[in-house]
Amino acid sequence: MIPSPTTDLTDGQVFDAVGIGAGPFNLGFAALATGAPDLRVAVFDAADDFTWHPGMMLPGTHLQVPFMADLVTLADPSNEHSFLNYLKASGRLYPFYIRENFYALRREYSDYLRWAAHRLDSVRFGHTVTDVTHEDGSYRVTVQTPAGARTVRALNLVLGTGTQPWVPDTVDPVALATGDAFHTSEYAHRRTQLADRHRIAVVGSGQSAAEVVADLLETWVDTPHEETGEPRELVWMTRSPRFFPLEYTKLTLEMTSPEYIDHFHGLPTSRRDALGAAQKGLYKGINADLIDHIHELMYMRDVESAPGRVRLMAATSLDTLTSRVDGLRLNVHNDDDGGAHALDVDTTVLATGYGYREPGFLSGIEDRIRRLPDGRFDVDREYSIGVHSDVLVQNAELHTHGFTAPDLGMGAYRNSVIINRIASREVYPVEQRIAYQEFGSSKPAAGTTHQYDDAAPATAPAETGAAPRQEATR
Structure with a gap:
């Protein structure tokens, strides 16, 4: 403590x-x-x-x-x-x-x-x-x-x-209660429990999902089941059309800047929501080196004729996850061609975000x-x-x-x-512009945060609880 x-x-x-x-x-x-x-x-x-x-x-x-x-x-x-x-x-x-x-x-x-x-x-x-x-x-x-x-x-x-941690409503609460399905936030705590499982599905395609898949590729999938000796099976599925890398180029990184926040905050709510949905790859993608590492692990398994089976399935949405006597059933469909089928597994790791x-x-x-x-x-x-x-x-x-x-x-x-x-004063200088590029149809004003009076009191007036300050201008 x-x-x-x-x-x-x-x-x-x-x-x-x-x-x-x-x-x-x-x-x-x-x-x-x-x-x-x-x-x-x-x-x-x-x-x-x-x-x-x-x-x-x-x-x-x-x-x-x-x-x-x-x-x-x-x-x-x-x-x-x-x-x-x-x-x-x-x-x-x-x-x-x-x-x-x-x-x-x-x-x-x-x-x-x-x-x-x-x-x-x-x-x-x-x-x-x-x-x-x-x-x-x-x-x-x-x-x-x-x-x-x-x-x-x-x-x-x-x-x-x-x-x-967020889990979709389509996941059977019984599967969560038994621990047969669990969120990636619990993975390290449940990792040793996977030794007796034949088939594991990982749902999602962010960094956490990729880290779990890499770990299972390195430590689990090609180790014969300890009791039956049967080969294992790993399924990695995502509704995304591909396994997106985290975009980390310099001009994209400039969007993590005060002036892009100014631009984004000033947009209508509907436009902000549309941009937010389109920008998930800017913060929810997978490190490129981890994607390469996973591919290298797959390639080495191919060369060595490894016994386990691995399936990577993009554009695949989870419709329902239900608990059965002998494990879990995942009903899924492909978003490109509409084809639907069922997957039977012992455990599902849900990389479904927060x-x-x-x-x-x-x-x-x-x-x-x-x-x-x-x-x-x-x-x-x-x-x-x-x-x-x-x-x-x-x-x-x-x-x-x-x-x-x-x-x-x-x-x-x-x-x-x-x-x-x-x-109600400048304790720390706050950068106004750090990017080489401009966002929006006109250049933002040079200052977008409060101007502070050095003589202003540190505490707020009793009637409002708010510190006195000038309003921000755009």
């Missing part, structure tokens, strides 16, 4: 901002908030300890973004909570340098996040936010702590509760949240969903800010904007 802060939480404590959830983005918020020591910040997380995708900690897997996409570097390279400082403290800075690889292993990045969480006194694990209301100019946040319930006050909220789920405590402040006509958050350009601009979100703005929302590399940028907004 992460050590508790040196001071206990007490009833009535007042914070300029309370962060709820301590994933990478709110850890980054806490780390960068140390650059504004006058801000009173607390971050609460219900978990007893820090974890980051533990179910996908497979040997050799690495990030899809360079190590500079850590908690702080792209906002404050001198911040002590950087990945490079973690490497120095761990005695691995020179080995990392000699390695000459910008992409940190997923395991070491998780260890880095845990290291940072240990160092941040503002971050409290084992603290569950159960209720939020607003009265007397501030939010009243009820927190269940190891010492009992406490109620604190906050002038601003920063929601970092994250996304949750979705945002609103935390229940928001019901207590529903009247202070802006929404679009369809009920989704109406997130302004500077990440607020609050009627009074005092409720901010992390990675809940895919539909308003585009595919930069889940990008680790944009976390420090978003936190700079959020911290400047809460402090």
